[in-house]
Amino acid sequence: MRVATQRDLIAVGFADIERAERFLKARELESVSREDLLEALSYCADPDSALLLLVRIAEREPKVLKLIAQGDRSIPLFRVLGASEALGEFLVRQPRYLSIVDTDPQATFRAREAAELTRELLESVGADPDAERPVATIVGTEGIVALRVKYRALLLDLAMRDLCCADPEVAFPLVAAELADLAGAAISAGLALARAEVITKTSPEAVDALRLAVIGMGKCGARELNYISDVDVIYVHAVRDGLKDDGAAHLDADAAAKMAAQLATLTARAMNASAPEPGLWELDANLRPEGKDGALSRTLDSHVAYYKRWAETWEFQALLKARYLAGDAELGAAYEEAVAPMIWVSSERDGFVESTQAMRRRVTDNIPAAEVNRQIKLGPGGLRDVEFTVQLLQLVHGRTEESLRVRNTLTAIDELAEAGYMSRADAANFGGAYRFLRVLEHRIQLTRLRRTHLMPTKPDAMRTIARASQGLGIPGWISTDEMLTRWQATKREVRGLHEKIFYRPLLATAANLSADEIRLTPEAAQARLKALGYADPKGAMRHIESLTSGVSRRSALQRQLLPILLGWIAEGVDPDAGLLGFRRLSEALGDSHWFLGMLRDSPAGAQRLCTILSSSRFITDLLEVSPESAAWLGNDADLEPQPFDKLWSEISSKLGRHKDHEKRLRLIRLIRRRELLRIALADSARLIDQDEVGKALSDVDRAAVLGILRVAEQEEYSQSEKITELLIVAMGRQGGREIGYGSDVDVMYVHRPLPDVDEQEAQQQALRIVGNVQHYVNIPLKPAILAEPKLEVDADLRPEGRQGPLVRTLDAYREYYSRWSRVWETQALLRARPLGGSDKVANEFFELVDSVRYASAITPSDVVEIRRIKARVEAERMPRGADPSRQLKLGRGGLSDVEWLVQSLQLIHTKAYPALRTTSTRAALKALKDAELLPAADVEVLDHAWVLATRIRCANIIVSGRASDQLPRNIRDMEAAARWCGYASGNAAKLEDDYLKSARRARVVFEKHFYADE
Template sequence: MQISTRQLIFAGFDDLERAKRFLADKDLVGVDTTALVGHLAHAADPDMALLSLLRLIPHAPAVLELVASSRTAPGLLRVLGASDAMTNFLIRVPESLEVFRNPAPESMQGRDGQELRAELLRAVGADPASGIPPVAKVSGEDGYRALRVAYRKATLSLVHRDLGATDALEAMPAVGRELADLAAAAIEGALAISRAEAAQRFEADDIADLRLAVIGMGKCGAHELNYVSDVDVIYVHSSERLDTDLAHALARELASGISRAIDTMGTEPGLWEVDANLRPEGKDGALSRTLESHAAYYDRWAASWEFQALLKARAIAGDAELGAAYEAMVAPLVWFSSEREGFVDSVQRMRRRVTENIKPAELSHQLKLGPGGLRDVEFTVQLLQLVHGRIDETLRVRSTTGAIVALSMAGYIGRDDAEKFDRSYRFLRVLEHRIQLVNLRRTHQMPHKEADQRVLARSVRSTSGVKLTTAAGLMQRWGETKKLVRQLHERIFYRPLLSNAANLSADEVRLSPEAAQSRLRALGYVDPKAAMRHIEALTGGMRRRAALQRQLLPVLLGWIAEGVDPDAGLLGFRRLSESLGESHWYLGMLRDSNAAAERLCKILSNSRFITDLLEVSPESTAWLGSNKLLQPPGYEALWGEVSSKLQRNLGPDQAIRLIRVIRRREILRTALADGAGVIDQDAVGRALSDNDRAAVRGALEVAQRNEFASTAQVGEFLVVAMGRQGGAEIGYCSDADVMFVQRAFEGADPQAVQEQALRIAAALGSLLGKPMVPAIQAEPRLEIDTALRPEGKSGSLVRSLAAFEEYYSRWAQIWEFQALLRAAPMAGAPELAKDFMEMVRPLRYERVMSEDQLLEIRRIKARVEAERLPRGAEPERHLKLGRGSLSDVEWLVQMMQLVHAKNHPDLRTTSTRPALAAIAAAGIIPSEEVKLLDDAWSLATKIRSGGLICTGRVSDVLPKSWRDMEAVARWCGYAPGEASVMEDDYLKATRRARQVFERYFYGFED
């Protein structure tokens, strides 16, 4: 009978012309094609099912009998339309068609694990009922094939029942359990083969004496295995008679034999990889250990993540008594692991590593490892188990679905949340199973093509009443599930804390105070009692702020916990929230801007300095919601604001306070922009320098106004920036290196001019150094440092322009010419600034350096290294004076400027990095070596600023404590947990920079 196009479309065919051609194939002569098309409608991919049927008929003509029956055809065609790999197996082993003689039951009925074990042992000729360890009668290629065929036949039966189940989500746990039992049975059969093969090298009595247990880990241990997955195992052995070396050798031989039987190439393809890398010491460790050796390792050397992995450990094959002893040994270690130092960081690092290993092109289609994927569910559930299982034994279950039920029954997850979490997990696992079934390959990628997505939708169309028939419907459901999983993580882990603190409602989950504190401790809070007090203060009461905080804190607590110091972060958040009260913009920003709220939480838990500044300037929090508001305003805008304040005729104390408030505010803005990644390192230096320049100019105007109110002005005054201030590359809370210049008005008394200038200079330092109210611990005062003036601290604080000119022409030392390389006007009389810079131009750029002068520079640098490095400081860790650090790079750059700026105008800059670029462009130092200098200088600068930002303390030394190092590393852009990476990078960068420095500064060669 001719099949219509409409019938084919209704059945779900994609390639209609090919379907008509196949249905007319000679092998289907006599088959009721109308009925066949109706049966093919049961298949997820009718096109593949029909093709597979035609491929199968020549090898197994009996398949036509099954297709002709309405009892057996739907089940067979469901399998042929879901798994090309199963079709290939049926072609290789046609007698396996007997699986389809009976229809699949509508509800999934799993097979008993002992029954599967017996079946696979009998397949290799071993006696499953024997009181001694089973030994196969067939081994080698014949044994491998027999085992694999029996395994795949059992898998075929499971696929038949799985695809026939009315509710795929309901069936999922039973499918995972049977797959795990089937894998255990395969390993038992492989061990029986391995014993037979070992008899060729070892004595039979020795083999019988060795007790070997196989411990299933991961999904196999949890009884929730995929159709295709590595089976993670750990081997443990014991012997009462054999010596240690022989026992180890025999255990290694048996373990290796298991892998050969399961996964070597053969006439029947391998099943899956037996992965023993979760064993102590991983790939570097012994393949098998004694129980005592395992115990010693876990007691002394195991990392926290290894205990999390042991949560799933279950004896699956081999000696049952030894396996039970292993389970009993590790159980206490698992359930007390959350008390270990660094536990949270270890768990978070492992989760990040999983995410980081995803290829960017695959992230959006990752079913397992991406955001809202299977790993998010599993990590959330496992962390809750490890936190609360220490005191609540009902949570000590291995499977994820079982753990969700246990957590809900014990009150750690609300019933509604538990149901949603469970259904989301089941749905994701069903998708994973169906995708893997096609080729029986390990994959966790959602299909990219619409046709493949449509097939997948049909394969899971029966899911607890949710009908999925289109690609768009499937992808929408998947997207909703991912979003829900992320939301549930926040609710499940954090909401009970709020319920405990704020008594939200009668149907909210309630934790005991002890359980809530355990959860906070596991998140990384050192003082969970204090954290609970802060949560209670934030969420208590009926005001709008408290209601909104109850909604937001599940998310905010998570972001705060990701920082280095969650306790300080939560305290800072509480203080900030109390300062801002019911401010509509603040609550709105937290509610509506995830980026701003996340920035705030992470800054509060990583930076003591910024937290202190926000406490006295809470309104600045608003900048976090806008990259535009975070941009530093620049010198002209700052001076315009300072100037407008000074026009109010305020007293000196009021005026200088406003100037310093503006400066402190702009330091905060720069730090927030820096932390948010809105500006780069060079922009940070410029912004801080512009800020200081505006503050010094404002303070100078206040000092002069006060001076000239009682004494007539008799001269001009100039502040010249020196050092890193002159180079516009300062850090947070840098001193202002300056020189003071004066010039008398015509006819004025030189002595009176000098005295007036000294009073102005003294007033300037005093005004800028006044304590702020309110004060903070790391107050960003601007200290005036005049040590770079002629004759240093022994010289006059202020000199006239003529005195400067005479000094530099007659008495100046080479280091003073070097210091002038960074001189730049900062504040004061414009004409005097112009004349001063014209005077110093030939001194710093047009001199011809003699060999004696170069030698003197080298001597001074060597003396600085020997004398100024603090006692006990490690030279390789000092950021300013250490080997290859800031001082080395800057001295080398300045020597190159003194020598070459006369002929290379691009070298005439006060800033280090532009000078380095000019040195490379001129070919004075090869560009690859200049890059080494630039890398070391940049990293040292960033770490130096990060030290103050994160700890609130000024330090010129690479941190040694883990917490400080970790905080600084994050500030410098390293991923969490990469403190040691930053340390290694710095030591490597400065070591290389030092080699370049010595080569070109001292003339040393490698």
């Protein structure tokens, strides 16, 4: 016989090589082939423990060694010995049960029936399994030992099948269900022992007169029990009807309660009292009414009365798992039937969702700090996160969705996904995580059959758990690191799902709705719509019926979501328009799975969408033609405006892939429309401020104009040689990067002929390119792009305005600014910046521009001219009939006042104060304050007025889809503008008052400084 080397022992998985060598030489194993033994031990999660147990078993029953020579038939024994010291010890005490593991391993787990388990355990104590109220004949300590031994034999059989199956995570639901059935069978046998003992103190007739049902709670009630766990129960009793009042059989209420308590106490003692065979588990009745302070058993009426008047929220969550377990089956069924209606209306209690959430937080907060990271059950990302999440969803939505009225966690997850309350992906992840965590918990408990949920800290113990958790069908052993890595990843995934789902505002809102409101019955819906403020409830009902009719998953999800979304839509300015927009968006998206999933799983996204649809025609129209963009609402990162470089890279890439210029122009405009929508959505969600809005919009328009310029240039160069270099210069608000949603793109065009080129031909080429740019921004595209925000390129700020050439050479600009430039043209250059085109031309042109706008202070006559032009603008450009106090741009204290004052001071002081050399109005205001050219208080007034006017201008187009420079007069438009500007609901009048006050103050500051020396 070959002697096993240390390498052989290491390969098998021994941790203590010297100890293994000693036991392999034990006299009990002398008759065993070392090769066969090592082969058998290689199936052990813990070969060290298994070898010791084998020696001890062989000492008492040498026949065990015959299994080793039988190849695969030895696997069940060694899988058990390597995973469970406690079951190995049981075989040491009871070697007659070795026959259980003398079998071939089965890859598929096969469960045993509950009735079969109950029969075997009743027979173990000599009770008649077919009797209505079985009574044990093997009583006292002998009966307790017989019950426990038989229970452990059945547990050994179950563990063997579990440890030998191909995939324990697949087998887990069946294993947990059989464990619960086995517990119920043990309680039935324990109750038979209790009846036998009480009979000796009373009479068979008295005991027979009492009906006692044991109700399983928690994991036992849900048929998802652990290997070792407290078995939570509730006792309910009654006196049998129809008995003769012969004294012996008569039980009054007090006597019945006393006997029920005796039976309950004796049943619990059979499970866990001191005896030669160790106890099984604690039978815990602390979930009963009033807990430890309450009666151990109550009548059904007493239970019902308590739950109706005194029960706390958590007690209904516990009742979700309630199931008849043992004793009087008819009484148990009556209990289930009586409490069920109270379970499914419990979520209507005030603060139900919040109290459930708080309870989960308390559980986490009370974990000892040293155990938090080791907790599989209670810690963050543990089993409780899954269970609390699932139970809360069941209790909130189970009022109207009967399919959710199930006890088992995995079944509930499947039903929640099927009904649409949880996405299929989340359900798959939650279910998979739950199975994995439960298998880990089972393997930890199997080791010594102790109630624990902590991952061990010793490396050898963790290795045993990793290997024991592995299915027999997987070749090779999973390492400890692999197990721990998966465990940590699972915890992160579970915690993320728990926080996403468990803390949904949708849950609290749904819990506060009546059952009729949730069902959206026509009567309840119309009443609710009217109460919420819908002007046309009948029209709204048509939209609701269109969205919810049918049996599709989409219709089912709409029926769940709409009762809640209707309230959020009603929080907007125009609920009827919002609901219509929601219907159009839903129809445009069809069966897209992500849309309703986003509404369900992302409360922020859902509430944002509802608010937008009922407050913004501009965004609603854009969403209708770009419905996929609604997905951004669920993720702040998706709403982040794209930087210019990224936009230009995308446009350049798409232009390079297409040759047809109409298709290229269409792609540019589609990208622009998409990005305008992104910015508006980010703005609506308060993720960006007004300065960021202006910069983002400027970048989008810049990218679009440059894309159009490239198309125009390539079109020209495909027909003729390039003979000039072109530059587009941003002017006005585009130059300052402070535009709004309806702003034009103010530009100037500059070109420089290439060397040795006829200047007239170069001018003609530049005009053709620029003319095409102007044409392409307005050309109707086929097919038309609906809801496209207009892109207006305006070159009116060029020298000589509309009377001047559309494009000039660099030299022509140089000559013009040196000879004929007027002060308003110098003022316009204060906001000039390169938009795109030739970098060389840009460098030279802005040397010229800087020499004009920053060279020297303007003269007194220039100041007079600026004032004259400003007065003329106010007189001639103010819309006819407009109220100057309400005109946001040209009115008193409006944008024009602030900008003209700032620009006039820039022209006067820019040479002495370089910080004033900025194209941004707000940056210039800050520089004026820092240079003490304007008092800080005046700057604050001007800045506030400018920002508020800009914000209201943006609100006007956002609300109506049309640009307007007027402070709204219509109360609904004013309310919508106020909401957009950050005011709370019902503050339209406050916005109006704030703007008029702000404009008056700005006008005072403007006149004080603009006309300072008059």
